[in-house]
Each structure stands twice: as C-alpha cells, then as structure tokens.
Amino acid sequence: MVDKEFISEMEEKLLEIKENIIRQFMAESEDFKQMVDDMSIKDLVDVAADDIGKRQLEALNQHELKTLKLVESAISRIHNERYGRCLSCGTKIPEERLRAIPYALLCITCKSGEEKNNR
Numbered sequence: 001m002v003d004k005e006f007i008s009e010m011e012e013k014l015l016e017i018k019e020n021i022i023r024q025f026m027a028e029s030e031d032f033k034q035m036v037d038d039m040s041i042k043d044l045v046d047v048a049a050d051d052i053g054k055r056q057l058e059a060l061n062q063h064e065l066k067t068l069k070l071v072e073s074a075i076s077r078i079h080n081e082r083y084g085r086c087l088s089c090g091t092k093i094p095e096e097r098l099r100a101i102p103y104a105l106l107c108i109t110c111k112s113g114e115e116k117n118n119r
C-alpha cells in the first residue's frame, strides 16, 4: 500500500514541474506564448503535452517536451492509482527514486535495461 500523503506530495511536485516547463516554453517561443496567451496559469497546467506536440512548435526544447509527457503520464498514473509501480515489471519504485525524479515510470533495473537497448 503506497502512502497517500507521499503520493499527494509527488502530485504537487509533478504539477510544479509541469508549470515550470510551460513557463519556460513561454519564455522560449513566441508561437507558444501566442497560443497560450489568453489562458490563466491554471488552464495552462491542463494543457496536454500531446496538444503542444501536435502544433509542431519546433522551437520548443524537445527534451523538455519529453519530460512534460513523462510528467503527464505520472499524473495520470496517480489518478489510476498505479503511481509508484514500474511500468515495465510492476515492481514498487523506491520512494527515494521518486523523490529525486517524481516522473520516473520505470524501476532502476528496467530503466538501465532500456538505456542499453537504445544504444
């Protein structure tokens, strides 16, 4: 049983990371700024990474966009009550790892396996 307090703490962190990335996009891209100009920051947090990706805002930092997608997956896993479990093998991800990377979806074993395959 995963600690509810821990999860809500992680959810807050995830939303904070998402907000920061969106603010950074606004600073980096005039197109993005125009797209979101009429929205409040609360609406912005509801903007999905997929929508942003679809608009083909190439000026955006792809690494940040990828992180944003991971953050969204993690948030949806909180809602599915599957947060904190490895996406690949189902092992519980240690809290220390989640504290360091709240959007980690894989345990360390699967993560290092994935990195090997990408080489």
Ligand SMILES: [Zn+2]
Pocket (backbone or CB within 6 Å): 086, 087, 088, 089, 090, 091, 106, 107, 108, 109, 110, 111
């Ligand atoms: Zn795993």
